[in-house]
Amino acid sequence: MALTDLKIRNAKPTDKQQKLFDERGLYLLVTPAGGKWWRLKYRFGGKEKSLSMGVYPDIGLKQARERRDAARKLLANGIDPSIDRKVQKAATTERAANSFEAVAREWFAKQSPGWAQSHADKVIGRLENDVFPWLGGRPIADITAPEVLAVLRRVETRGALDTAHRVHQNCGQVFRYAIATGRAERDVSGDLRGALPAARHTHFASVTEPSEVAALLRALDGFQGTFVVQCALRLAPLLFVRPGELRTAEWAQFDLDKAQWRYTVSKTKTEHLVPLAKQAVAILRELHALTGLRKYVFPGRDVKKPMSGAAINAALRRMGYDTRTEITGHGFRAMARTILHEHLRFPGEVIEHQLAHKVPDALGTAYNRTKFIVDRTAMMQAWADYLDALKAGVQVVPIGMSGVA
Incomplete structure (x- = not known):
């Protein structure tokens, strides 16, 4: 019989693990400690395997079935869902390591020891305040010129045109570092030359009379x-x-x-x-x-x-x-x-x-x-x-x- 929400809620732990089966290989494993874990039982390459589908109640019955169906589609196409999950996890980890923020912080760590502390503080401040909130989590190789321009426009519209130019410069430095370390193929910030109005550089205010x-x-x-x-x-x-x-x-x-x-x-x-x-x-x-x-x-x-x-x-x-x-x-x-x-x-x-x-x-x-x-x-x-x-x-x-x- 298929499981119901009521049956799942009422399942009590015993001194042994219990398996409450649903349909098409999905079951709920109830541990003696009271934990309830979704599992999918399947066969691949002639061997019986089990795939974790999440923890109840974080993953409800409906969502567990959706995950089961997605895994079974992979099986129908000759793909082991356990191997596919490992591949996806590795890809996610790689994307996180190659995110704009990760690459930018790595670049900053390499370069900043040779800078004055005041300059280093300004550079990391611009990145943390004006770039990371919007581009930080994106894989650096996937970022486009329009995305960078949107970041620069946000800075420009608050009246900080000179800062916008400096943000543009810092982004370019990060992209070029990514190219050098094999995380990107090109510096898309280079496509934005001329996109911002020229900044008017003024001297520090002073009294000379x-x-x-x-x-x-x-x-x-x-x-x-x-x-x-x-x-x-x-x-x-x-x-x-x-x-x-x-x-x-x-x-x-x-x-x-x-x-x-x-x-x-x-x-x-x-x-x-x-x-x-x-x-x-x-x-x-x-x-x-x-x-x-x-x-x-x-x-x-x-x-x-x-x-x-x-x-x-x-x-x-x-x-x-x-x-x-x-x-x-x-x-x-x-x-x-x-x-x-x-x-x-x-x-x-x-x-x-x-x-x-x-x-x-x-x-x-x-x-x-x-x-x-x-x-x-x-x-x-x-x-x-x-x-x-x-x-x-x-x-x-x-x-x-x-x-x-």
Whole structure:
């Protein structure tokens, strides 16, 4: 007799396994522990076999019969349903291993050790927020150009055109890695060249007029936040290094007696030397009393980690500055570059070396951390004196290497 839902529900476990048969080889195995397992009894190649069809009540009688019928169709076509299930499972596992997300994370793991942490965070953030939710589970070899374009359009429509271009670039890198590792045959993102409007690249917002700089410096001194962030704000214009390099500075890199800071430039992976003006040394000595026993000069809420990358810009916004149009943490570099050259008349190559930019010379573009060190030391002190004079409202005369009058 065929099984019924009532008979299945009422089946009680005994001290031995029970087999409650339905039709055409389907039966329910009731274990002494109370489990109820669907099984299909069949013959293939002259041997009797059993195939699991699921667990009751997750799989009801109707669905179990549907699975039985599908298995029997395979048998009718000369296919062992047990072998077919193993093949399908292997294919599913392979598809999961070759999904866009799996390949992308593998690519990221290979590439990111050579990147600055801030860059790595941005790349994985774009993939996790803008790509994986829609393409992550798809086999990378099956993804089409229109699918990638749909992802890019979602980013573009929220007004983040530059991010859309970067997502496009990252997708292309993942596809090319998939090709190199035998998981895809072509980079479909290449079909989308020109599909997005050109991004307008703008410079970081900065203040470069001396009168505006004076007001900014006075605002920095009046910042009412934590002492750590206040010191970072006061040092940012004095040192004009990249924001990520400032916030991750470590005490072990400083020699305050020699007034020097040595660290590895995040962008070029080259060693850099920053001569410290006496004003910078004074701020650092004051801060050392608070954080000197820590690894980082500017520790965050978790003192084992550096200050947040958003802290400087957040502080500027608290002081009323628009970080899109007026000044950003990165804008202190443009401030120094402009004023040192146009107002204090320092040579461009000296400034560029202090900015840790690669400067072409007879030996190529290799950066020399000690080049112009005497001039750079004089320039950094003159710059600090100039900023003090601006802040105090003193008239500053551009007389070149001697600095302030």
